[in-house]
Amino acid sequence: MTEPLVQPRTINLAFTGASGAQYGLRLLQCLMAAGCTVNVMVSRAAQVVIATETDLKLPGSPQAMQEALTEYAGARPGQLLVFGREDWFAPPASGSGEKAPLVVCPCSTGTLSALATGASNNLIERAGDVALKERRQLILVPREAPYSEVHLENMLRLTRMGAVIMPASPGFYHSPQSVSDLVDFIVARILDHLGLPQDLMPRWGEERAKGKRGDQG
Incomplete structure (x- = not known):
């Protein structure tokens, strides 16, 4: 028997400076609709990309950014929290914080490099380092073409550490x-x-399975 899906209470979501801001913003909306609490981290480069690729202009301070993203994503009060780039007391910064998955979407190749080498120069990199050392779920969504040998080596290294490269x-x-x-x-x-x-999106084979069940009815 297939076990039912377990809904995480909290998701850590980081935006970095790769193209593809729409992926992260759409994911944020879906996480809000699913009732998750989301800890959001946004790099400086990500702010530039978001402003370039979308109509959303994020203010600089974490509190003002939190208000803007709360309105954008349709979040309930307290459902979405934004943490500053050097907020070392944020939950994602420590292994003793809540055991939440981390999604970096989009994930820049610079962030890939930092995570692959254990750098922790800002909260996003530290959150990734924590996810790896604590064996927590880490999903990285790079958007680059073509990939250099360095990029591919970093992705391989992170995959071997347990991250999912998507x-x-x-x-x-x-x-x-x-x-x-x-x-x-x-x-x-x-x-x-x-x-x-x-x-x-229907899962692979799902529509065909539904059709078969319908025929049996």
Whole structure:
């Protein structure tokens, strides 16, 4: 018997300076809709990317950013928390904090390098280091092309450490009709890995299985 999906209470979500801000923002909306509490971390480069790729302009201070993202994602009061880049007292900064998964979406190749080498120069890098040392779930969503040998070596090293590398490479077998459909393809895969229910995208073979059940009815 397949075990039911277990919904995590808290998710740590980091935005870094790779292209693909739409993936992280859509994921944030879905996590809010799923009732999760989300600890958000945003790098300086990510702020620039978000402003370039979307209509969302995030203010500099964590409190003001929290208010902006709460409104954007439709979060309940207290459901979304934003932590500063050097807030070493934030829950994701310590192994004694809540055992929450960490998703870095999008994940820059600079962040890949920092995590692969154990750098902890800011809260995002420290949160990744904690996830690795505590053997917590770590999902990294790079968006780069082509990958250099250094990038590939870092991804291999992180995979061997237990991280999941999930490049923002959407499929086309679901016949996407819009850019949003392509974004949802990746977000659905992330939600699946987090054990969260999602109806953004049918799982492989799901429609065929439904059809068979319907024929038997």
